[in-house]
Amino acid sequence: MVDKILMVICDGLGDRPVEALGHKTPLQSAFRPHLNNFAMGGACGIMDLIAPGIRPGSDTAHLALFGFDPYKVYTGRGPFEAMGVGMEVRPGDVALRCNFASVDDKLSIVDRRAGRIKEGTAELAKALDGWEYEGVKVYFKEGTEHRGVLLLRAPGLSPAISDGDPHEEGRKVPLVEPRAPDAALTARVVNAFVSRSHAILKDHPVNRQRVAAGLRPANIILPRGAGIMPHLPSWKDRFGMKAAAIAGVALVKGICRVTGMEVLEVKGATGGLDTDMNAKVEAAMKALRDNDLVFVNIKAADLCGHDGDHKTKTAVAARIDKAMGLLWKDFPEDTYLALAADHSTPCCVKDHTGDPVPLAIFGRGVRTDDVKTYDEIACARGGLGRLRGTDLLQVMLDLTERTEKFGA
Amino acid sequence: MVDKILMVICDGLGDRPVEALGHKTPLQSAFRPHLNNFAMGGACGIMDLIAPGIRPGSDTAHLALFGFDPYKVYTGRGPFEAMGVGMEVRPGDVALRCNFASVDDKLSIVDRRAGRIKEGTAELAKALDGWEYEGVKVYFKEGTEHRGVLLLRAPGLSPAISDGDPHEEGRKVPLVEPRAPDAALTARVVNAFVSRSHAILKDHPVNRQRVAAGLRPANIILPRGAGIMPHLPSWKDRFGMKAAAIAGVALVKGICRVTGMEVLEVKGATGGLDTDMNAKVEAAMKALRDNDLVFVNIKAADLCGHDGDHKTKTAVAARIDKAMGLLWKDFPEDTYLALAADHSTPCCVKDHTGDPVPLAIFGRGVRTDDVKTYDEIACARGGLGRLRGTDLLQVMLDLTERTEKFGA
Secondary structure (H helix, E strand, C coil), rough: CEEEEEEEEEEEEEECCCCCCCCEEEHCCCCCCHHHHHHHHEEEEHHHHHHCCCCCHHHHHHHHHCCCHHHHHHCHHHHHHHHHCCCCCCCCCCCEEEEEEEEEEEEEECCCCCCCCCCCCCHHHHHHCCEEECCCCEEECCCCCCEEEEECCCCCCCHHHHHHHCCCCCCCCCCCCCCCCHHHHHHHHHHHHHHHHHHHCCCCCHHHHHHHCCCCCCEEEEEEEEECCCCCCCHHHHHHCCCCEEEECHHHHHHHHCCEEEEEECCCCCCCCCHHHHHEEEHHHHHHHHEEEEEEECCHHHHHHHHHHHHHHHHHHHHHHHHHHHHHHCCCCCEEEEEEECEEEECCCCEEEEEEEEEEEECCCCEEECCCCCCCHHHHCCCCCEEEEEHHHHHHHHHHHCCCCCCC | CCCEEEEEEEEEEECEEHHHHHHHHHHHCCCHHHHHHHHHCCCEEEEEEECCCEEEEEEHHHHHHHHCCCHHHCCCCCCHHHHHHCCCCCCCCCCEEEEEEEEECCCEEEEECCCCCCHHHHHHHHHHCEEEEECCCEEEEEEEEEEEEEEECCCCCCCCCCCCCCCCCCCCCCCCEECHHHHHHHHHHHHHHHHHHHHHHCCHHHHHHHHHCCCCCCCEEEEEEEEEECCCCCCCCCHHHCEEECCHHHHHCCCCCCHHCCCCCCCCCCCCCCCCCCHEEEHHHHHHHHCCEEEEEEEEHHHHHCCCCCHHHHHHHHHHHHHHHHHHHHHCEEEEEEEECCCCCCCCCCCCECEEEEEEEEECCCCCCCCCCCCCCCHHHHHEEEEHHHHHHHHHHHHCCCCCCCCC
C-alpha cells in the first residue's frame, strides 16, 4: 500500500511584517493552533516557487508545484489567460490575448481599449464565439474590462505569428504574419477572425448604445501574444498516479486539468472571500480515499493581499486554520501533507512578490525540527531549509517512496 | 604551504526519526562526543547529494562529491557495475550488465536467470574472462547471483548497441545491432562473446552438475545496457592536486580510481560491518602528509539501513565516533574536514532516499555556528544552510584557497 500526498496551497498567503500588526505578518497575527500543530509535528522550511526574487504568477507557481519547470513549459500567456477566463484549453490549442478596441471606417485604431469598456463585453463575445474557418474551431471569451481571449483548435496549429495589435493608436490594424512556414494556417484564421469581428461588432446593439451614449464602440478585436498549450504528460504517465484537485479559481482549475488531474466540484468553493474552506478540506479528505495525490487551492488570502487589507487577511488565515482543524482531527495515517502557498501577496505591495512562502511537511517519520509555529519567519529556521517550487513534488514523491534511485 | 582537504563520508548514515528510539534518528541516539565536537567547532548544514528528493545511488553520489555533475558524466550503469564487482575500468572501456541464462539447443531462452543460480558463477566467469577478438580485449566477471559484467577494452569502442537480452523468456537470443556507424565493432565483439559463452558454458562441469541435480544450466550470457566509461579529468589536471582514497567497497574504490585518486589498501578496511574504522582514520591521517586531498568512505551504516536495523546502526554511529576521536585528538592544523554522508538509508525504508545528509565543515577560521550536535536535525539549523553534493568540493577548494576568482 503506497502512501498518499496531500498538497494544501493557500494562495498568496505569504506576506511581510505589517506595522499596524505590531510588525507581524497577517499569518503570524492569526490564531492558528492547527497550522502550528502541523509545523510543530512536521519538517519546515521556506520555498521560492520559481527562484529567489522572482515574482510567480499563479500559473507558473502551480506548474512548478506540479513538478514542471515553468521556464520550459510556459510557452506564452495566451493559453493560461484562456484558462483564467474559464475556457477549456487542450494540448495543441493556440490562444491569444485580445483587446476590445475602437477603429474608424478605415480600420485605423482610435482607442486600443474601446474607451476602457466595462460592460457589455459578454454579449459582444458571445456574438464572436463558436465559429469554424478552414477546419479550425474558433472560440472567443471576454475577460475583465476591455480584455478577451481568442482560442483556436485544430491539429497542426503554430503560435509563431506576429501580433495583430500595433500597440499604438492612430495606426491601421495590421495583418498577422506567419513567422514560420507551419504558421500560415494560424495566421490566416486569426486575420479572418479579426475581419469578422469588425463585421459583426460594428453594428452590434451594444455598440449602437455606446455610440448613442457618447462612448467609443468596441468594434474590433486586436489579438496578440499567441501561445500554444504544451502537451504535458499526465500524472499517470509520469508517476502512475491518480490525482484530483479542488480549486475555486478558473486559472488554477485549468492548470490542474491540463496536467491530468480530476477537478472536483465542491459546493461553496467559490475561490472568493466567501469560499467554504471547511467544505474544501472535507472534500479533500474524502478524495484521498481513491486518489494518490489530492491538491487543494484556497484562494482568499491572495485577494486580501491584492486589496492591501491586512485585517481581513489575518481573519482569512484564522479561517484557514479552522478548516485545517478538520484535517488535524482525523489526519489519515497513510498521508503526507505539504502545506504552503503559491506565492506571497504582501498587503504593502498589493501584488505577488518574490518573497518565499512558508512550508510545512507533515507525516509519519518526517524529520521533525523545532519550529513551533507556521509562518514566514519561523519556518525559515526549519529543517528543510530553502527549497524551490519544483523540488516540493520530488520531496513528496520521495517520502511516499515513488522515486527511482539515480544510479546504483 | 597549501592547506589540505579531508572528506569523511559515512555511507548511508542519514536516517529518519525512529519511534523505538524515542523519535530520534540512529545518529541522534548514538554516543558521539567527537562527531559533536566537529559540529560544535565547525560550520554545519544539510546536503542533497543530487537534488532535493532525488534518491542517489552510491555511484552518482560519489561523482557529485568529487565535483562531477552526475547528469553529465553518468553514462549508463555498465561501467559502474563493473567497478562494483571489482573490475578495473579505464576511460573508453565499454561495459555491459549481464545475466547468466538458460537456453535450449535452438538458443531459445528458457530462463533469463538460469534458475536463479547462486553458486558456481565464479568458476563459469573464469572460463570466459580474458579473451581477445578483432583486437578488443574482453573481460568477464560474475556479480551476485545470476548477474555478471562484460567489459571490452580497445580504442574507438562505442556503447551505441542494442541489448542482447530480449527481457522475455521463450524468445531467441537476439543478435546485438549497432545503433551508430562507429558501434559496428562493439556489436561484432559482443555477438562473438555471446556465441562463445554458449560454446564454453554448455558443457562446463558446473552446468553438468546442475543438470544432474535437476537445476537449469547457466549456459549462455545475455548482455544489456552498454555504457562507456567517460574520460574524467584527473585531480591533477583539474586542480593540480594529489588525491588518495580509503574505501572498502569495490564500486567506491572504482570511482575513486577513475577520477585519478590513489586507492590506499588498509588492513581490516573491509567495507563490511566488521570494518576496522580506526585503521581507516589512522591511514587517512597518515595519507594527509603527502596528499592534498584524502577521501574516506566508511560503509557500515548503509548496510544497517538496508537491513532496517536501527539498533546496529546506532552502534555503528558510535563506532564511527570513536574512530573520529583519533582524528579529533591530533587534528592537523593545516587540514579542513568535510564530514558528511553520501545519502540517507533510513531503516524504515531499507533503501537510499532523497533525504538530505548532515554536513559539518571543520578547520581553522570556518564560520562556526551554534549547532552543538552532529545529526540530521541539528545540522539543518547550521550556518551552511542547504547545499548540493557538487557544491561541497567547491567550498572545500575555496577554504583551502585553491579557487580562482570569477571576474576581477
